[in-house]
Amino acid sequence: MNQSSVPQQGGGLEQLPCLYCGETYGPGDLALHTEPVHCGPCITCVDKPACFSCRLMYCVCDVHRYRG
Ligand SMILES: [Zn+2]
Ligand SMILES: [Zn+2]
Numbered sequence: 001m002n003q004s005s006v007p008q009q010g011g012g013l014e015q016l017p018c019l020y021c022g023e024t025y026g027p028g029d030l031a032l033h034t035e036p037v038h039c040g041p042c043i044t045c046v047d048k049p050a051c052f053s054c055r056l057m058y059c060v061c062d063v064h065r066y067r068g
């Protein structure tokens with residue numbers, strides 16, 4: 001509903017904060033933040049990139065399980 005658009009700086013290298021973890025990443029980490037991981041039984045985090053932290057307490061994914 002409430003969509004806040006972040007002003008973007010033009011020029012130079014374009015760096016957008018990650019949709020899932022909020023971190024700004026470079027080309028080297030692109031796969032980590034954009035490539036979907038087909039992790040399995042957990043429907044909350046399936047097809048989310050590796051940087052995504054699943055907050056679901058029943059999540060069993062090695063990649064997505066939230067490490068606090
Ligand atoms: Zn990310
Ligand atoms: Zn997962």
Ligand SMILES: [Zn+2]
Nearest residue numbers: 042045054059
């Ligand atoms: Zn999960």
